[in-house]
Amino acid sequence: MIAAAPLSLADALRAIADDPFATVIAGGTDLMVQINAGRRPVTSLVSLRNVAELKGWSTESGNLRIGAGCSYSELERPDFAAIMPALAQAARTVGSPQIRNAGTIGGNLATASPAGDTLPVLVALDAQLEIASSSATRSIAISDFLVGPKQTDLRQGELIVAISVPVLRGAQEFLKVGTRNAMVISVASVAVLADLDAQGVRIGLGTVGPTVLRGARAEAWTRSNIDWDSNRVVGNLDEFVALVRSDSHPIDDHRSTKRYRSHAIGICARRALQRVFP
Ligand SMILES: Cc1cc2nc3c(=O)[nH]c(=O)nc-3n(C[C@H](O)[C@H](O)[C@H](O)COP(=O)(O)OP(=O)(O)OC[C@H]3O[C@@H](n4cnc5c(N)ncnc54)[C@H](O)[C@@H]3O)c2cc1C
Structure with missing residues (x-):
């Protein structure tokens, strides 16, 4: 060769x-x-x-x-x-x-x-x-x-x-779920990044679509459900989770099921948002 x-x-x-x-x-x-x-x-x-x-x-x-x-x-x-x-x-x-x-x-x-x-x-x-x-x-x-x-x-x-x-000003979080704790390809992953200057949140969703997706509906929710003076979430997080799930399009494959991926992406996104706005 x-x-x-x-x-x-x-x-x-x-x-x-x-x-x-x-x-x-x-x-x-x-x-x-x-x-x-x-x-x-x-x-x-x-x-x-x-x-x-x-x-x-x-x-x-x-x-x-x-x-x-x-x-x-x-x-x-x-x-x-x-x-x-x-x-x-x-x-x-x-x-x-x-x-x-x-x-x-x-x-x-x-x-x-x-x-x-x-x-x-x-x-x-x-x-x-x-x-x-x-x-x-x-x-x-x-x-x-x-x-x-x-x-x-x-x-x-x-x-x-x-x-x-x-380069953004604000806290950031990346979380992933796999079939074990380490050395693993994800079955769902999420990035949540605060942008304090734009007063917005950027969300990327992994392994829940044909390509990595943007959580556009969930991002829109954060614009009116975060108090940017105190950096606190003031809205109902169940609504946020539902929007993250509607932004994602998971499938069944050899690593996981559509149902589990939809569940996991909601949990990960909620946890990530809570860490970004503790
Ligand atoms: C045991 C194991 C565990 C892994 N765990 C993970 C994991 O947890 N998460 C994860 O995301 N990935 C994981 N991977 C996959 C892999 O490590 C990553 O995708 C890694 O980023 C690939 O980069 P590389 O430099 O090794 O690419 P290579 O293997 O060298 O190349 C991959 C492809 O990219 C092309 N390529 C590389 N660089 C360029 C360039 N600059 N321009 C154009 N084409 C390019 C190559 O031609 C090839 O087609 C794992 C792999 C193994 C073997």
């Missing part, structure tokens, strides 16, 4: 332009599972591991820019958690330490599983993705990028370079 390990983004993009059959590998935590199971035939690999432009994160003018090659271990660290606590919490729940050292946020996006743990936070924040090919760059909203279960708008020869999200 031919393998390339470019050091720069330009070299990585050239490598995948020159070889349309090349498979891109970042941490390999999704890809190797597919290869080992014989579900993804591979003739050549382009490794993103050493590509300088995909590494690290930075803040500028109220925005956070995260390189697609950032690992979960990097996102868990206290300096990152101080800026984006919900994404740090989501990163902390992914797999084992080994998976978190290898797995990247770019790989989570490209895999586009409705159970991808970073995605509810990124959807709640209306993340913008920076995509590049050897001939062009473009920016796309995450809601347009995630087009279906494990389906994205990524085209031949393109790489995800970085993710941009606004």
